[in-house]
Amino acid sequence: xxxxxxxxxxxxxxxxxxAFLCWPSQAAAHLVTTGLGPVYDGxxxxxxxxxxxxxxxxxxxxxGLRGATSGRRALFFLPLAWLTGGLAGLMLQGLPAFPVPxxxxxxxxxxxxxxxxxxxxxxxxxxxxxxxVHGFLNGAVLQQGPGALGLIGIMATLFVIVALVSAxxxxxxxxxxxxxxxxxxxxxxxxxxxxxxxxxxx
Amino acid sequence: MRxxxxxxxxxxxxxxxxxxxxxxxxxxSGQAAGFLTGLSHPWSxxxxxxxxxxxxIWGAQLGNPALWLLPVTFPMVMALGALMGLIGTxxxxxxxxxxxxxxxxxxxxxxxxxxxxxxxALLVGFFAIFHGHAHGTELPPGxxxxxxxxxxxxxxxxLHGLGITIGLIHRWPAGRLALRCAGAFIAIxxxxxxxxxxx
Numbered sequence: 001x002x003x004x005x006x007x008x009x010x011x012x013x014x015x016x017x018x019a020f021l022c023w024p025s026q027a028a029a030h031l032v033t034t035g036l037g038p039v040y041d042g043x044x045x046x047x048x049x050x051x052x053x054x055x056x057x058x059x060x061x062x063x064g065l066r067g068a069t070s071g072r073r074a075l076f077f078l079p080l081a082w083l084t085g086g087l088a089g090l091m092l093q094g095l096p097a098f099p100v101p102x103x104x105x106x107x108x109x110x111x112x113x114x115x116x117x118x119x120x121x122x123x124x125x126x127x128x129x130x131x132x133v134h135g136f137l138n139g140a141v142l143q144q145g146p147g148a149l150g151l152i153g154i155m156a157t158l159f160v161i162v163a164l165v166s167a168x169x170x171x172x173x174x175x176x177x178x179x180x181x182x183x184x185x186x187x188x189x190x191x192x193x194x195x196x197x198x199x200x201x202x
Numbered sequence: 203m204r205x206x207x208x209x210x211x212x213x214x215x216x217x218x219x220x221x222x223x224x225x226x227x228x229x230x231s232g233q234a235a236g237f238l239t240g241l242s243h244p245w246s247x248x249x250x251x252x253x254x255x256x257x258x259i260w261g262a263q264l265g266n267p268a269l270w271l272l273p274v275t276f277p278m279v280m281a282l283g284a285l286m287g288l289i290g291t292x293x294x295x296x297x298x299x300x301x302x303x304x305x306x307x308x309x310x311x312x313x314x315x316x317x318x319x320x321x322x323a324l325l326v327g328f329f330a331i332f333h334g335h336a337h338g339t340e341l342p343p344g345x346x347x348x349x350x351x352x353x354x355x356x357x358x359x360x361l362h363g364l365g366i367t368i369g370l371i372h373r374w375p376a377g378r379l380a381l382r383c384a385g386a387f388i389a390i391x392x393x394x395x396x397x398x399x400x401x
Contacts, residue, residue, distance in 0.1 A: 050348055113274060179270040183359065186274040190355045191348070193281035197288030198347035 064169025081131025089139020112185025240353025258365015
């Protein structure tokens with residue numbers, strides 16, 4: 001049972017998702033110090049921050065479900081958007097107050113769980129939206145640490161993660177394996193709902 | 203000559219290794235502990251364990267699309283129940299609801315009941331709210347809420363997976379009988395939990 005949506009509905013959904021993703025949020029992350037230099041600190045920061053890592057994995061899963069073309073779009077646009085957002089975050093001051101990562105969990109997880117049919121252009125919009133917002137939050141945090149070099153490490157890690165995860169999902173042929181991916185999406189949604197709860201509780 | 207040089211090198215390496223470097227890292231606390239607490243929490247309550255396994259077994263008995271629809275529905279609605287708990291919305295009779303979930307889901311497995319898919323999803327979703335409200339908010343102080351939540355959701359999903367795996371024996375006649383016996387056991391345990399909750 002795959003969910004289909006018309007072009008208008010798809011556009012409306014993407015616009016709402018993008019608006020949610022662009023909503024300013026509070027960055028609760030802290031820096032990871034590897035002792036190996038700023039590039040590795042950036043890599044460590046992404047890998048040790050589930051707020052950023054899980055939405056990236058969800059996007060990679062979704063892009064993989066949508067096929068190789070979508071996977072390629074996510075592979076190139078996500079790191080570039082992340083870098084752009086990160087550079088903006090490095091230059092600008094102040095962090096927003098709403099828990100955007102929770103919304104990223106909800107939107108990305110729901111897309112995976114629903115296995116929503118979407119054109120490659122839609123994946124591009126999602127990748128750019130996710131990259132800009134999370135990149136901005138990362139940039140604001142990295143101001144106090146590795147700076148722009150940290151962003152390079154994050155970019156490289158994003159490229160590797162999206163390449164491996166999307167390619168793996170694209171290679172899945174048996175129906176039950178795609179169901180497992182969708183179940184993982186539902187877990188991401190559930191974690192996002194709980195994350196919202198913790199944010200509201202304070 | 204060669205032995206003396208080797209000794210010098212070994213002593214040099216040993217000195218460098220023993221040299222106390224400055225510690226640049228800071229202590230991170232609560233991250234892994236939060237995840238592990240969340241991961242182990244669902245296994246600690248027999249009522250939760252039996253209800254989750256019953257969901258998996260019932261899904262396996264019903265076949266597609268219930269096989270994946272029920273385990274997908276449960277964690278999301280369970281998280282909504284936990285959200286209600288986190289924002290302070292009370293739900294009356296949580297323990298009774300959990301006990302009833304074991305009783306009714308066990309009965310469904312026992313009778314191999316095949317309702318409409320919407321009804322099955324609604325039944326599972328209804329009880330998921332009680333499980334989420336009771337268990338999703340029990341975070342020990344000082345631990346990461348997000349990682350606790352992720353561990354909790356993953357463990358619940360694994361319990362469903364365990365139920366589905368057990369339910370694979372449904373293809374054999376003896377397996378069907380064994381599953382119905384398991385359903386009877388879960389239902390009896392549900393009565394026991396209900397007795398405890400109402401006392």
